[in-house]
Amino acid sequence: MDYDLALREDEPQALDNNNTVEQRLKFEKWEKANRMALLVIKRSISEAVRGGIPATDKAKDFLEAIEAKFKVSEKGEMGNLMTTLTTLKYHGKGTVREHILKLVEAAAKLTDLEVPIDDAFVVHMALNSLPDAYEQLKTSYNTQKEKWSLNDLISICVQEESRIKRVSNETVNFIKAETTRKTISTSGKPYKPFSYSHAAGNDTPSSSKGSQGFKGNIENIKCYFCKEFGHLKRDCEKRKKWAPKKGNKIENRKVNKRVQWPCS
Incomplete structure (x- = not known):
């Protein structure tokens, strides 16, 4: 108007x-x-x-x-812009395009303050501000003789950002699928494997009762009640004395054995 x-x-x-x-x-x-x-x-x-x-x-x-x-000191503003240009790092917040444009904006303001900044210097500082995930891109730039312009840098970094996100999503999905396969049984219930790490070697329990049911060295078996080695919790004498005082009854577990009938 x-x-x-x-x-x-x-x-x-x-x-x-x-x-x-x-x-x-x-x-x-x-x-x-x-x-x-x-x-x-x-x-x-x-x-x-x-x-x-x-x-x-x-x-x-x-x-x-x-x-x-509201006049600002040119020297103070110049120092703040130089700090932004040299120390600003990209930590994944926002997009890499926005991050590089912030550096370009700081360089443009320095130019207005009669401190000209070369585009090659801005490209170099922008690459140094990227995380380790862009290490392949940095190596590619250092091995080339040609220099990138700011527009080329933004375009290449955006493509690299898309590739990194795609690879990261594939890795996360793979780990999630492997975890689900190991923790869910075929019946749909969570699978909780029993650990015999307290026993010696790769020993497995046999069908007999008591601590003798474990093959191998009985001295390596640890009681989870008294924390002593040499017997299981169900065979612990201290537990058998402690249970009646607390009003608990210790029931011996019965092992169901499969009976094979002779063929008629």
Whole structure:
């Protein structure tokens, strides 16, 4: 709506009786744009900030007063931009395109502050800021004689990001499938394998009762009640004495043996 006319053009000369119709229309248009621009600027800032700005009738002068209040030291801003360009790392938050564009933005602002930054330097810093997953891309760049432009770097990094995500998803799905296969039995119930790691070697329990049911060295069998070696928990004498005092009954487990009947 051409409300920024008062910011782009200077104020016309004041009207008098010798002005033409065209000059009067131009002055009225500029005056209307100045009032609207001043109103928009004041409505867009908070009341606390507005109270600290000197009052003026011209929008251009009002903007200059705001600039004076919020002027930033060029040296401080230059140091912050250099820190961002040299220390910013990509940790997987967002996309790699956004990360590289942040570095490009910092380099562009440094150029505006009369600190020109070469594109090759930005490409080098962007590659160094990538994690170890992009090590293959870094090696490819170092082995080539040609230098990449910023646009080439962004395009190649986006493709590499897609490849890394695809490989990562395939690895996660493979591990999940292997875990599910090992922990779920054919009946659909969780499979909890019994461990004989407390016994010697690869010994397995036999069908006889008591600690003698384990082949191998009985001294390597640990009781889970008294924490001593040489017997099982069901054969522990301390447990047999402890159970009646607590009101517990120890029932001996019966082993069902398969009986083979002779053929008729």
